[in-house]
Amino acid sequence: MEPTRRSFPTASQAFLAKRIFTAVGAEGTLIEDAALVLEDNQILYVGPAREVELAAVPVHDLGDVTVLPGLVDAHAHLTLPADKRNYEQVHQDPDEMLALVCVMNLRKHLAAGVTTIRDNGGRNRVTFTVRDAIRRGYLAGPRLLLCGRPVTQRLGHFYFCGGTADGPVEIRATVRALVAEGADHIKIMASGGATLGNLPYYAAYTVEEMKAAVDAAHDLGRLTTGHCRATQSMRYALEAGFDAIEHAEFLEADLSRKANLGAHHNLQGGQSVYDGRLAQQLLDAGTFISTTLQCGGYDTVVDLRHKKDTAGLTGQEQGQLDALQFYFEQKVGNFSQLIKDGFVGKLAISSDAGPFDTQFGRMDLGLCLGVEGGMTTGQALVAATRVGAELCGIADEVGTLEPGKLADFFAVDGDPTRNIADIANVTGVWADGRLRSHGPGVGVEWP
Amino acid sequence: MEPTRRSFPTASQAFLAKRIFTAVGAEGTLIEDAALVLEDNQILYVGPAREVELAAVPVHDLGDVTVLPGLVDAHAHLTLPADKRNYEQVHQDPDEMLALVCVMNLRKHLAAGVTTIRDNGGRNRVTFTVRDAIRRGYLAGPRLLLCGRPVTQRLGHFYFCGGTADGPVEIRATVRALVAEGADHIKIMASGGATLGNLPYYAAYTVEEMKAAVDAAHDLGRLTTGHCRATQSMRYALEAGFDAIEHAEFLEADLSRKANLGAHHNLQGGQSVYDGRLAQQLLDAGTFISTTLQCGGYDTVVDLRHKKDTAGLTGQEQGQLDALQFYFEQKVGNFSQLIKDGFVGKLAISSDAGPFDTQFGRMDLGLCLGVEGGMTTGQALVAATRVGAELCGIADEVGTLEPGKLADFFAVDGDPTRNIADIANVTGVWADGRLRSHGPGVGVEWP
Amino acid sequence: MEPTRRSFPTASQAFLAKRIFTAVGAEGTLIEDAALVLEDNQILYVGPAREVELAAVPVHDLGDVTVLPGLVDAHAHLTLPADKRNYEQVHQDPDEMLALVCVMNLRKHLAAGVTTIRDNGGRNRVTFTVRDAIRRGYLAGPRLLLCGRPVTQRLGHFYFCGGTADGPVEIRATVRALVAEGADHIKIMASGGATLGNLPYYAAYTVEEMKAAVDAAHDLGRLTTGHCRATQSMRYALEAGFDAIEHAEFLEADLSRKANLGAHHNLQGGQSVYDGRLAQQLLDAGTFISTTLQCGGYDTVVDLRHKKDTAGLTGQEQGQLDALQFYFEQKVGNFSQLIKDGFVGKLAISSDAGPFDTQFGRMDLGLCLGVEGGMTTGQALVAATRVGAELCGIADEVGTLEPGKLADFFAVDGDPTRNIADIANVTGVWADGRLRSHGPGVGVEWP
């Protein structure tokens, strides 16, 4: 005798798929022959198709695909075109050009299954304006969480965005203005970066200044995160109470080389040294780490490897590839250490898409690196969905496929829990229960 | 044998009225068949007409009216036209238009019996200029107490007025400049408000910053008051030693709704929760509360109720009315709690006239809401006269009808101690002993 | 048998008066026992009361008064307070103070029977803003015709208003901007004036420049008028095709005194020499002259004569009175010559109220001087009503009491056609058929 099937009288539509990955649990959960039932933009049911009665509901059978929660990219820069121009060159363009860069990037990420983007810094009010334009219906885009301008020291990393502030008073004032303009979180440039003249091996603010930023943000109900390439900046961030840190490259200055330093030396003068004690302290404090594995050249690594396998490399290209591979070995090595030290569950896989060569629409690269670094495929998928949502403070709404959550999801050919690279084979993307894209290279649906 | 009547050889004029309400005592005092004797702009005598000898004095018999002390509105915004444009739209107008708005508002309030206005914030130097114009005799108006620009954080509530200051040093400097320009008191925007991008559920300043404002003001002999919608801002104001707080809405953030916050979210995300312990602490500290009962939409409530009774409401209008009524139930509920907790005597009934729909010339609405909230008519009348004057620090000069006080008074048909709504039936307004208006809709007398 | 009375079924109200002066005809027309019948803001009938049937119409019997068309003051400066500060001192005040000066002046002029004012120059956009405020209902005021900023040479007369332009291209651009801002006419400072450093004995522009201003104005359907104290500027204005000229003082430089000239010499160095040939050319060209008889000190003459008759004058005061009387003898002398040369009918009596001591609300002074200069009382009254309206290009709407005109009128005790000074005894002022004032010193009715 057949068991009674659950029915959903308020359902507006349902989807059938060979596989649904829910991102619930440490490794996520894969349901075979599954159904996803929606009421408008909310999920009513996720589970085996056989347990649900769908006779009265419009049903879309997606076939032999895997459906996953929309990716949550906890770190991207919508205003940056990833066209290998450096920051200084890109910011010769006017604000309206940066807004048009956003249009391209929103589309690429959405087509690749990313339904939530946390932007970690753009110039002036551009990202706020872009969000307003989406709200007005001028264009479609993923859900956006914005910091506006990152808070940075005089001529510090991303100073060209206009968020310069030194000293607790100015920092606090800057945070307040950002929140009034619409910031959902506050991004603090806690160490140097690839901006001309920066020193990524040092903290860029004092603990007192970082505390001022955190307090000002929390006083207005806003989360904080820090650009922390230097170990020192990670320590200060811990002390100041940051909710998350980005990059976590464990860089230290090589003090023996001070005499050689000049203005534009950010690629020399330091090294990456993993600090297990600091990792433990961050874990104890509940601090999230947003890993941005693919940034810093992995798109180029992929291109060069492809060229090596096909046309072959010049000597200069081989040298570039070697240097990049060394960099990513270190980076993935740190990531592996963090996993061993119990950090899975607090590590979000994010892209840092936008700068230099880091393309939007390639979250698959970070996921592959995550698996290369020791995560299971399930852990990696959770890291790019649920953990990202937790880091962003919106896990009550997105990040998993569960009843009550918003209906943000996408479908891929194949099964990423078996082969993580299948995550790139997108065949459809839905946000708020509405079809938004048929995948890369195809038009995004209209607002 | 008739008792000897008192005579006043220096009297310049006298007024007879069926009733004079003096505002002396907790409930005020109503004298029947009364006389008010003046020497120029000062009161010599208030009491039964039969006890005073007026043969040699010009006498105006006002007849069957109630004479009251001129109303003291402890919270208004003279530069704002109450024409349902939002702050950002109004401040597209140039300063000279804001000055002309003041002309209209001064007239409306004066005609409604308000002889003292404490302005709680306008752009640039406009309110100072308007007071100069009155002093030069260009136009007539009530007695003005001014703060000029409110002190506010970057992009904080009323930032468009130009009084932005963050950090103790800048705040102190700003207070000093305001006093030098003519400020009688200092208004601090201690929480967010209805300004675009504001978060009214949070404190806008740290305690240290608020203390700096209070100390700087007190150092120059000026009182302070704070815009405090958030409970948190009321706590900080208490700690910082504010002389008064405005609104006291006891708002708290609803932290579960973080994800939906964006740029323009000040109407969502919080709730009002009365805090009796905080109320007791404020009472112990002697802090005044300026209640601004009618602001936030009560003019519209009155209009919609009238339309409901006559033409009927559309569904949308009924929805608006329901939402507004819910808001005012909460607001009046808090007011009732304050009364129960012993706050009568420290609660001033003020209008917050100017923003959005809150008309000048309608102090009667606040008085009616005060009685609805549990005050006796006498308490309400005292709250809009003597307590207002005490809050403003000018109770030695105005606020009651007593010998030695300035001759600011007005006459109404009927008896507001029996029917509070009679306060709107103004038949004459005198300031400094001089007839200034015959009531609403009639011209104000010339300077 | 009684003749049939005319009836007006659409009449909204009617006024009866002992005398109505219509300003129709060269000397105007006085109707005894007259009626004025309105339909809303328009005149339906003016004539003997006995010829009209008013049984069904609300009738206001104004009694033994003279009703006249509202005065049209073709030359005033609403932003100037007439408080004996010079231009440079007044313009230390901010724009919002100038707007408040306008409020006072509008009231004074309206209370004195002036229902139309042509403003001939104020700073920035102040007069435009004041008109907007009247349209929005913030305050009541006469009908306003505005030029905004006068067009003037670098540091020329009224340069502080912001309308500086030299050369035909800049002048044309300035005229276009003024019209776009709302200018009804264009005022050109064609000679120097009392502005510090000016030379009133010379033309301030070339004919080519003046032509550019006139052409630019006419190209946009706007009339022109010129400040012309110098004879030379009157000649240029004639050649350039000005629609009107102001002042017409026939000043010539005394070239023998050039060596003594310095920067601040505008009270010396010239003389007034009537030029009958030029007058004839202007008459042939149909150019209006706006006479501004009372400006330049006549208020002070009146005050000093009064003081002489009561308290007596000091030697210094007598000297001042002598100098002023000499000035006005010349001025009235020129006026008399113009009358003799046939200029009645093209001479508007205007006040130039605002600068230095020339009070608003004293059009009676100019009318008395006009009669002193040789006009009949009827001619003078027509010069301050119908001719003013013709000069302003609005004679189809105001300036006389005739069917079809707008209902702008006022009532005075006495009969100004017998005693011109009776024009000051105002008992009521109506604009657009609505009571606006009970006369000087009494409040203007609300918008």
Next chain:
Amino acid sequence: MEPTRRSFPTASQAFLAKRIFTAVGAEGTLIEDAALVLEDNQILYVGPAREVELAAVPVHDLGDVTVLPGLVDAHAHLTLPADKRNYEQVHQDPDEMLALVCVMNLRKHLAAGVTTIRDNGGRNRVTFTVRDAIRRGYLAGPRLLLCGRPVTQRLGHFYFCGGTADGPVEIRATVRALVAEGADHIKIMASGGATLGNLPYYAAYTVEEMKAAVDAAHDLGRLTTGHCRATQSMRYALEAGFDAIEHAEFLEADLSRKANLGAHHNLQGGQSVYDGRLAQQLLDAGTFISTTLQCGGYDTVVDLRHKKDTAGLTGQEQGQLDALQFYFEQKVGNFSQLIKDGFVGKLAISSDAGPFDTQFGRMDLGLCLGVEGGMTTGQALVAATRVGAELCGIADEVGTLEPGKLADFFAVDGDPTRNIADIANVTGVWADGRLRSHGPGVGVEWP
């Protein structure tokens, strides 16, 4: 015996359609059972399918549709959102928002079959930046011809775009700068428009100034066109040698209404009076007219008519509809006169999309009005394709489907040569031989 078919060895693809409209000839030409053969982005063949050999070519059979040359909209404003905000409100938005408006508009127009847009004026460099973004591949869009900022007098029509210039020298300098920034043509605001304070009934420039603009443009190989609502501005444009004029509303000022003019009077004060002699002179001079039939409220007419037929109209809405219908009767009446006077062939049907309510993607409205005004369907289709291209000076590349032209075309269900409204039933749009859109409401293909 079957005739030899033509073959195209270099063909890259071919399209079959039931009907192809070529826009060649006065009425255009309709080919049944037709083929369109391309080599990359160029047309090799258009004609009967039976005459061409396609065995070796990829063939897309579009079925029972009509294929037409991509529409050429000779007048649009990409930066304006058509959301019923006025110009002043829209331009409160920053440049980056205007760029995002362009993204929406490009998409709407492209989806409706418009493959070439001539923008007639936007703020600052926004339109140039948008074209750069398309060239960089950030987004897809129609072929763009740009003027950048329109040349306008001080506070003239569209002054907020930043192209203000008065006098021949400044105008010539402005034209040079625009060409250097990338202008393809020069737009001159030759009369006032709907900008606040404008007078559309008058010419805004002198003939000398207009000549300067034309000469400067022609000197740099650029065409000119003028915003000409006033008859006077059309006469001046003729004299100055404009290549085209826009709107051609034949407006004249109504001089009898001078008195009521104030700052914001552009909706009153004039009337439309057709001038056949002027039309003949323009025809003789070879001047194109860009008719912008649908602008000024036709979208609203359509909406109100629909509401009238369904829900019914309120009195206010009926009044609005009546006023708009009167306006469009006049407009279409002028259009009919121009046709009768031989102007077919020089009249381009353009949209003026962007301002107020004139939506992008609705060229069908203008085409319907063109037929209503007396054009045949063929003439109307030619007016929106070939004549538009001739007006824009690019008829050697686009505007018809002929060998050698660029492969810009679109397909519609039905046959617009029988029913002009079928033009809206777009099923596919190709630019440069590449599929760009599947029609309205569906995503535009990626760059």
